[in-house]
Amino acid sequence: MRTGEMERHASMESGAKQRGRRPAEVLPGVSFSRASRLSRLGLSAAVLLVAGALGVSALAAQKGAANKEALIAADHSFAEAAAKGDEKAAASLLGPRFTWTNRDGKTWTRAQALAAWKTLGATAGNESDPDARVYGRVGVVTGMGKVGNEDVRFGRIWIAEPSGWKAMVYQANPVLPPTPVAAPAPEKGKATCINPCKEVPYAPKTAAVHSVVASWQALETANFGHDAKGWADHVSEDFMLIRPNGGLLDKADRMKTIRDQKEHSTVVHVPEAQWVRVWVYGDTAVMIAHHTLFNGTPYRATRVWILRDGVWKLAISQQTIIK
Secondary structure, eight states: OOHHHHHHHHHHHHHHHHTTOOOOOOOTTOOHHHHHHHHHHHHHHHHHHHHHHHHHHHHHHHHHHHHHHHHHHHHHHHHHHHHHTOHHHHHTTEEEEEEEEOTTSOEEEHHHHHHTHHHHHHHHOEEEEEEEEEETTEEEEEEEEEETTEEEEEEEEEEEETTEEEEEEEEEEEOOOOOOOOOOOOOOSOOOOOTTTTOOSOOOOSHHHHHHHHHHHHHHHHHHTTOHHHHHTTEEEEEEEEOTTSOEEEHHHHHHHHHHHHHTTOOOOOOEEEEEEEEEETTEEEEEEEEEOTTSOEEEEEEEEEEETTEEEEEEEEEEEOO
């Protein structure tokens, strides 16, 4: 260090000590002005990184909001086409896999639904209070309809395509008054759960589909074993179940039911699957299946799964009895 620099450094140390501050270190070969510039450059880079991250987040939020607005607009057009019996308008909104399931559990394919559009549209009723959710490329709209004096709960599933949102599923449930629930009987012997806990009548063709089915089997195994936590591990926080009577259950409701069943040693009969189909759209999957209750009653189930932290979780489940 040169004499002038040594004197300047000593003077700075002396001033710092007099003011009660620790003397600054001098980096070898770096002057104070250069160190200051480096510090400012580092700070600027950090600010730019944070700003960039916030910008990406804001853009993602804007895109998500735009997707939801587009979904709501498409769903409104669907409801309008149904109310007017407008087959042409409906044809532009229905995807190739579209199915219509009425409140009696009868299902029409896309071609069959369009051929009977005026009749089917009248059964949708006057709709109100729709709730829209977007999970990546999959949109879900649920709400209430009224046909005459009868209330109907509906669920519609949409898929985001390059040409816009296309309807994949319309499914309805009658809204019935809750029926009294008899006190659960003590468990006698052990029930079994082979289908779907251990095997299902379906052969997944991709790793993603296999993972969805495996998560479903783990969920049903936990349900069968009165394991509320194990069940919850495969269910999203915003989970919604539309029951056959049109009632709604959330995650907390369903977990309470599982705990109550455990407390009363209630036999859990997991409905067997007659057939299953799964379609994966990025981090979201749609599952449609036909099941049979322990008393032989068939029903149609539509489920939406979302991938969170490497686990497929059930977000939406709708069950309609087939009469």
